[in-house]
Amino acid sequence: MGITRDSNAAMLSNYEVYQLLTELKEKRKEMVKNKHSVGQQNLNTIMYETLKYLSKTPCAHQNPDTVKEFLTAMLPHKLTKAEKLQLLNHRPQTAVEIQLMVEESEERLTEEQIDELIQKVTHVLPGDPQKEGSAGPEMETDQ
Amino acid sequence: MFVLVEMVDTVRIPPWSFHRHLNDAIAEELNKKLANKVVFNVGLCVCLHDITQLEDSYIFPGDGASHTKVHFRYVVFRPFLDEILVGKIKGCSAEGVHVSLGLFDDIVIPPESLQQPAKFDEAEQVWVWEYETDEGAHDLYMDQGEEIRFRVVDEVFIDTSPSGPGAEKEGPSAAAAPPAEPEDKQAPYTLVGSVSEPGLGLLSWWNS
Numbered sequence: 001m002g003i004t005r006d007s008n009a010a011m012l013s014n015y016e017v018y019q020l021l022t023e024l025k026e027k028r029k030e031m032v033k034n035k036h037s038v039g040q041q042n043l044n045t046i047m048y049e050t051l052k053y054l055s056k057t058p059c060a061h062q063n064p065d066t067v068k069e070f071l072t073a074m075l076p077h078k079l080t081k082a083e084k085l086q087l088l089n090h091r092p093q094t095a096v097e098i099q100l101m102v103e104e105s106e107e108r109l110t111e112e113q114i115d116e117l118i119q120k121v122t123h124v125l126p127g128d129p130q131k132e133g134s135a136g137p138e139m140e141t142d143q
Numbered sequence: 144m145f146v147l148v149e150m151v152d153t154v155r156i157p158p159w160s161f162h163r164h165l166n167d168a169i170a171e172e173l174n175k176k177l178a179n180k181v182v183f184n185v186g187l188c189v190c191l192h193d194i195t196q197l198e199d200s201y202i203f204p205g206d207g208a209s210h211t212k213v214h215f216r217y218v219v220f221r222p223f224l225d226e227i228l229v230g231k232i233k234g235c236s237a238e239g240v241h242v243s244l245g246l247f248d249d250i251v252i253p254p255e256s257l258q259q260p261a262k263f264d265e266a267e268q269v270w271v272w273e274y275e276t277d278e279g280a281h282d283l284y285m286d287q288g289e290e291i292r293f294r295v296v297d298e299v300f301i302d303t304s305p306s307g308p309g310a311e312k313e314g315p316s317a318a319a320a321p322p323a324e325p326e327d328k329q330a331p332y333t334l335v336g337s338v339s340e341p342g343l344g345l346l347s348w349w350n351s
Contacts, residue, residue: 047189053246
């Protein structure tokens with residue numbers, strides 16, 4: 001039976017897992033024979049479900065450059081790793097969401113800072129092109 | 144939502160796979176063993192991230208297969224405490240609201256962690272948030288299939304390894320996260336959520 005040496009070696013963003021799974025899917029497409037053997041069913045299931053879930057989250061539209069840009073943009077706000085990870089994974093667009101993800105946001109951030117965070121997040125991280133094209137993010141005023 | 148876990152294990156490669164590149168054969172064996180399975184106190188294993196170290200392979204007397212000790216990192220689904228997640232409501236019962244993430248199903252939001260005041264509609268088997276405004280009370284239903292944002296407040300690991308001979312229970316398969324099966328089956332990994340804060344609950348409640 002396996003031994004776990006470090007059960008929390010690193011946190012992964014949804015984008016990293018999405019990348020890994022898409023690459024793995026490509027590689028497996030070439031090895032057609034092995035995919036369907038009994039032992040591989042579990043891997044197929046979990047890959048399918050995870051990709052299905054992640055493709056509907058903001059991470060599906062991210063790339064390494066936007067992630068780097070996002071982390072640089074977050075530097076002045078002094079957020080913890082977990083908070084930055086949640087902002088990266090969820091791409092919050094309202095103040096309420098920011099307050100959920102940032103601990104003690106009333107004490108650490110003023111209203112302008114929260115607004116600034118929302119602006120940075122929606123600006124740096126790409127959103128769903130379909131949704132943004134038709135409806136437009138809540139911040140924008142129409143016309 | 145995902146963490147990288149460093150593990151060590153001995154992988155057995157049968158002789159008929161000797162023609163394959165060792166790394167590929169090992170990757171396949173590891174995925175066969177761990178993918179979509181819950182490891183006690185670690186989480187739901189998703190897929191192999193990379194192999195960090197391969198030690199020498201040995202062949203033991205009586206077994207033609209090679210045994211290799213492998214150090215590797217695995218991608219594991221394990222949300223951290225207080226993390227915000229978005230899932231779909233699978234259904235409601237007296238125990239609370241059951242939420243699913245597609246890849247992971249055993250998430251429950253107990254009645255006391257729902258937006259208060261909440262009541263259980265027996266006829267429709269659905270939990271309802273009785274939202275009070277100045278105009279009166281609105282009944283907000285937590286219907287099946289709706290997207291819901293919740294906070295992870297607790298995780299429960301249950302060791303489902305088979306109990307030894309002499310025990311009454313028919314041991315369920317070790318370290319597996321199967322779909323709903325006969326009464327005795329306990330989920331090896333359960334998440335407890337909460338929606339009792341502003342911003343949590345059905346997405347439709349908060350999207351103006």
